[in-house]
Amino acid sequence: MKRRSFLPLGIGLIVLALGLLFTQASLIALAIPLVMYSCIHSISSFGLEAPVIRVSRAISKHRAAEGEEIDIRLTLVSDQANRKVRIAISDLFPNIADLVDGTPGFFGKIAPGETLDLNYRLSLPRGWHSFDGVSLTVWSSWGIASKSDALKEADNVIVHPRTERLAPIPIHPRRTRAFAGSIRANLGGQGMDFFGCRSYVPGDDIRRINWRAYARQDTLIINEYELERIADVSVVVDARLMAHSQLEFDTTFDHCARAAGSLSQSFLDRGNIVGLLVYGNYLQWVFPGTGRSQQQRILDSLAKSEPAEKAVFEDLRKLPTRLFPAQSQIVLISPLVDEDDVEVVSILVDRGYSLLLICPHAGQWQDAQLGDAAPSSLAKRMTRLQREIFLATLIRTGTQVVDWDVAEPISVAIEHALGNPYARRQS
Numbered sequence: 207m208k209r210r211s212f213l214p215l216g217i218g219l220i221v222l223a224l225g226l227l228f229t230q231a232s233l234i235a236l237a238i239p240l241v242m243y244s245c246i247h248s249i250s251s252f253g254l255e256a257p258v259i260r261v262s263r264a265i266s267k268h269r270a271a272e273g274e275e276i277d278i279r280l281t282l283v284s285d286q287a288n289r290k291v292r293i294a295i296s297d298l299f300p301n302i303a304d305l306v307d308g309t310p311g312f313f314g315k316i317a318p319g320e321t322l323d324l325n326y327r328l329s330l331p332r333g334w335h336s337f338d339g340v341s342l343t344v345w346s347s348w349g350i351a352s353k354s355d356a357l358k359e360a361d362n363v364i365v366h367p368r369t370e371r372l373a374p375i376p377i378h379p380r381r382t383r384a385f386a387g388s389i390r391a392n393l394g395g396q397g398m399d400f401f402g403c404r405s406y407v408p409g410d411d412i413r414r415i416n417w418r419a420y421a422r423q424d425t426l427i428i429n430e431y432e433l434e435r436i437a438d439v440s441v442v443v444d445a446r447l448m449a450h451s452q453l454e455f456d457t458t459f460d461h462c463a464r465a466a467g468s469l470s471q472s473f474l475d476r477g478n479i480v481g482l483l484v485y486g487n488y489l490q491w492v493f494p495g496t497g498r499s500q501q502q503r504i505l506d507s508l509a510k511s512e513p514a515e516k517a518v519f520e521d522l523r524k525l526p527t528r529l530f531p532a533q534s535q536i537v538l539i540s541p542l543v544d545e546d547d548v549e550v551v552s553i554l555v556d557r558g559y560s561l562l563l564i565c566p567h568a569g570q571w572q573d574a575q576l577g578d579a580a581p582s583s584l585a586k587r588m589t590r591l592q593r594e595i596f597l598a599t600l601i602r603t604g605t606q607v608v609d610w611d612v613a614e615p616i617s618v619a620i621e622h623a624l625g626n627p628y629a630r631r632q633s
Contacts, residue, residue: 258285259316261340261357263297268361269502272332272368272464275306280324280340284316294343297324298356300336304329330365332460334510337361366505367463372472372617376624377606379560381533382435403427438481438494438531439473441466443508444522444540445486447515451541451568453612458566459513461612462539465564468616469537470504481529482507487514489526522550533558541566548596555603562606564619565597569611 225233259282266277280297296311308326316322340357403416406426419427443466450458466482473480474496481494482504492500492507518524523546530536536559542548555561569590597607610619 259283259293259295259342259357260285261359263337263340263359263361265337265361265363267363269364269366269506270330271366273329274365276328276330276363278310278326278328280310282312282316282322282324284318284320292344295324296341297326298338298341299328300330302331302333303335330363332365332367332463332509335363335365337363364506364509367460367467367508369464369467369471369505370615370617372468372620374476375469375472375562375620377437377439377535377560377562379437379439379533379535380558381531382437402430404430436477436479438479438534439470439537440481440483440494440530440534441470441473441504441537442483442485442525442539443511444538445484445490445511445513446519446543447486447513448520449541449543450513453568457513458541458568458612459511461566461616462564463508463511465539465566465610465616467505467508469539469564471501474498474501480504483526483529484508484511485522485525486519487512487516491526491529494531522547525550525554527554527557527559530559533560535560535562537562537564539564539566542593542596545596548599551600551605552603555605560606561604562608563597563600564608564610564616565593566610566612567593569613 219237221233222237225231225235225237261283262281264279264281267274270276278297278299282295292313292315294311294313299310306327306329308324310324310326312322312324337360338356339359342357403419404427406415406428410428414429416427416429419425443462445459445462450462470480470482477496479494479496480500482490482492484490484507490507490511492503494500495503521543522540536554538551538554538561540547540563542551542563542565551561551563593609597609601607606624608619608623610616
């Protein structure tokens, strides 16, 4: 006998015994409903079986971006032999999802061979989300007894960070690959921009002869143009919990993940070889590659990334620089906690890496939260001054610095800090 019927029966028998012992008719009358409920529940539960129902779930997209809505259709087919059953069905979607439209559940009778379609729409935050199955409860005819079961129909949805299109970003790695690309290689050859002149060598293209120089020096001079090749770019995201701030609906790390996705997309679109390292919880490394499949792998990795606090990664000194090709381009997205972080960035530059630092902060949001109180105003000035000192120190080392207030798009911050030399070249 189930606990649901055993407990009322036990209480009813105790009350009935007390009523008979003390000859109290009120206690006996109180015990009768409990005993009757237990008996009816036991009779209803006897032979109650879960109906045979086939379930299938169709999801409009298994990969989506933040803010996109996902349509889900749950199809139920009853394989009962000869009777209607009253059931309650609920789809077990992630708890953090927002139900936009429709209903993920059903309560009522289902006939043999009948098909039900449940349609609803969800909005999910960034991450890897699992749909564990479907909860099924069958009720007796009087609705007193029930039996629950879980139908296995698992699905996964990956929600990528939201990205934005960026203009070409000027980077200057010391070493490039041998294949044609869009990064200036600081070498003369076939290209678009004038690089210099040299003496004519038999076999040179005569169309590149500088006739004005020949008229002055009576010697054949060849124009050279700067080679443009592809580069190795490593995007490093600082995922240390102590480095990030909590905002109203998300954190600065969420903005860092979006910036990493946008930057990697920009570099991949121009044919570069891009890898990703998320530094904080563990070394989450995406091996360098090219093309759309590489961007998919990077976004998948960013989707499951979360800030963490581990002693082994409490500073940037443990960065595995052996993963980065020598004299390549590193794009570091980090708020820079203290002087040690600034020193680590300077060491990377000294080792021959070209470094682009994206330094996010929650300036406007914090200003709105702190207000104009005297202590808060002093704290704001001290924080801003410390960040300016850090960034000025890194600029003197040759680091490209983008001071990014997360209240504005990353494209605006990059355009303000680095400009767009490609647009100037075309003008």
